[in-house]
Amino acid sequence: MSEPLIEVKNLKKYFPIRGGILQRTIGYVKAVDGVTFTINKGETLSLVGESGCGKSTVGRTIIRLYDKTDGEVFYKSIPIHNLKKNELRKLRPKMQLVFQDPFSSLNPRLRVGDAIGEALLDHGLISRNELRDKVIETMEICGLAPYHVDRYPHEFSGGQRQRIGIARALILDPEFIVLDEPVSSLDVSIQAQIINLLMDLQQQKGLTYLFISHDLSVVEHISTRVAVMYLGNIVEMASRDELFDHPLHPYTQALLSAVPIPDPDLKRERIILEGDIPSPANPPKGCKFHTRCPLAKDICREQVPEYKDVGGGHFVACHLV
Template structure:
C-alpha cells in the first residue's frame, strides 16, 4: 500500500440474501457491491458516481462497517476494519465519519443542536461536559452556523442549515476520513455551492479525505480529485478528474457525461441514449454487466468478464473495447 494511502478497499463484496418460502430459505442474492477495489489518499476526495441503485451508498456504508461485508477487505490506516474487535472498532470510530443524504431524518428531532453535535464527544470520552459547549460553538461557527443555534432544534432550520449541522457533527470528532453520501442532492443549487465550498475549505484546513457519493457529475467535477464510476455494483472506470472528463473510455461513462448540461447555450453536446432498463442486481447479465445496454457490445462482451486494468495515467477501466 502506498505511504500516503489512508484507505484501501480490496475486492469488496456486499450481497443481500433473497429469502422465499415458509422456511425463508435463501434463493439468491442482491449483489449490491460486487468485487470493487480502490485506494484513497490522505487529503484526497474520491467522487463515486453512477445511476440510482448501482451500489454507491452501500459501498460507503460497508466501508464504515455500518454494514457487514460479504467478502473482501477494507484497510484503514493499515488495519482491516472487519478484523477488529468491538472495542478496537469503537476506538477508531471518531476517525471515520459520515454525512448522510437526508439531513432531517439523520437528526434526532428531540435533541437540541448542541446535544446532537456534542453527544459523540461524551460517548467517546474526548471531552468533559464542561468542555463540550465551547467545542460545539466553535465547530458550528466553522460550519457556517452560530453559537446561539445550539439551543434550537432541527425543525427550526432550513435544509441547508440542517446539512451544516450534519457536517458539524462529523467534523467535531476531527476525523481523517468522511463518507459524504449525496450531501447536497436535496438542496437548492445556490445552497449546494455553499456546502461544497465549505467542505472544500474544511478539507484544506484539516487535511481529511472524502469519499463523495453523488449522481450529479457537475458537482463531483467541482469537488473531486479522482472519480470512480459504478454500474450494477462494479467499478467500471476510475481516473483522475481531468483525465476522466476529458478522455472517458467506458461507454457507460461516456453516456453519463453526455447527459451533463452545458452552460453555454450555443454549444450542443450529442446525447448518448442507452437502450433498455437497468438489469436487476439480483440477476446481473453474464460477461460484462453493461453489454445489454451498450451500443458497442460485441459477442465476447456477453460471455467474458472484462479485466479491470490500468491503461496509463492512473486510468483504470473494465471494458473489452480498451483491450
C-alpha cells in the same frame, strides 16, 4: 501526498432476499460485487453512478456500518472488518459519514447541541464543562449561529441541517469522511455553499473524502479522482481531468454526454442508453453493461472484462479498450 489512507480490496456486499413461508434466503442482491480502489490522504475520490448501482453501499461498508460479504478494507493498514466491536468503536471518530437526507439523519428528539456533542462525551474525548464551548466553536466553523445550539432539528432548513450533519462529523476530528450525496437534496444555491464549506474544511484540516454523487458537475468541481460505478462494479477510475477529458468506458461516455452545458446553441451528440439498469439480484453475464452498451460485441456477452490500468492510473474494465 499519495500515501494511501483507505485501501479497498475486492470488496463485496450482498444483501439476502427473504421469501417463502419460512422467510428463507432465496437469493442475494449483489449491491457491491468486487470493488478495488485506494483513497490517498488528503484527496477527494468521487464515486458516481446511477441510483441503485451500489455507491452508497460501498460508502457504508467501507466504514463498516454494514458488515462486508467478502474482501478487505484497510484504514491506515488496519483491517476494519476484522476489528472487535469495541476496537471498531474507538476507531469510529476517525471515519465519519454525512448522509444525503438531512431530514432523516438527525434524531428529532435530540437538541442540535446534544446531537453534535454527544459522541465526544461518549468517547470520553472531552469533559462536560468544555463540551458546550467546543460544540459552539464547531457550529461556527460550519456556519451555524451559537444560539442554534438548544434548538431541535425540525426548526432548521435543509441547508442548515446539512451543516449540522457536517458539524457533528467534524467535531470528532476525523481523518476520513464519507459524504453520501451530501448536497443532492438541497437547492442549487445552497449546494454551492455546502460544497465550498466542505472544500474549505478539507484544506484547513487535511481531510480525506469519499464523495458519493450522481451529479457530475458537482463531482467535477470537488474531486481529485473519480470512479464510475455500474451495477456493483467500478467500470472506470481516473484522475478528474483524465476522466472528464478522455473517458474510455462507453458507460462513462454516456454519463458525461448527459451533463447539461449552459449554452443553448451548442450542438453535441447525446448518447442515449436504452432500457433500465438490470436487477442487481440477477445481473447479466459477461460485462454487466452489455445489455445497454451501444458498442457491445459477442465477447462482452460471455466474458467479464478485466479491470486494468491503461496507463497513468487510469483504470477501466472494457473489452473494447
